[in-house]
Amino acid sequence: MSDNTTPPRPTALCPRCAHETIEHITGSPAPGVWEVLQCARCLYMWRTSEPARRTRRDAYPAEFMLTPEDIGAAPEVPAVPPLRGPEAGTATR
Numbered sequence: 315m316s317d318n319t320t321p322p323r324p325t326a327l328c329p330r331c332a333h334e335t336i337e338h339i340t341g342s343p344a345p346g347v348w349e350v351l352q353c354a355r356c357l358y359m360w361r362t363s364e365p366a367r368r369t370r371r372d373a374y375p376a377e378f379m380l381t382p383e384d385i386g387a388a389p390e391v392p393a394v395p396p397l398r399g400p401e402a403g404t405a406t407r
């Protein structure tokens with residue numbers, strides 16, 4: 315350990331929603347190189363060796379950030395619509 319680079323550190327906050335409960339999912343085969351972490355609230359998952367825009371709240375793109383209100387208001391995953399019958403879908407007019 316003679317390099318002067320900052321080792322990867324787990325973020326204290328979820329990059330996406332700023333939640334403070336971060337789960338350790340797994341780590342690198344060689345210990346200490348990277349970890350995979352997951353937010354307990356929004357389920358965002360990242361590897362600590364990814365760029366800051368994926369791992370740090372202060373660098374995460376604002377358009378992808380979530381607030382608790384966003385999460386509470388998030389719709390369910392849309393269901394796959396039923397298949398169209400043979401007469402319903404006319405591909406050409």
Ligand SMILES: [Zn+2]
Pocket residue numbers: 328329330331332333353354355356357358
């Ligand atoms: Zn989160």
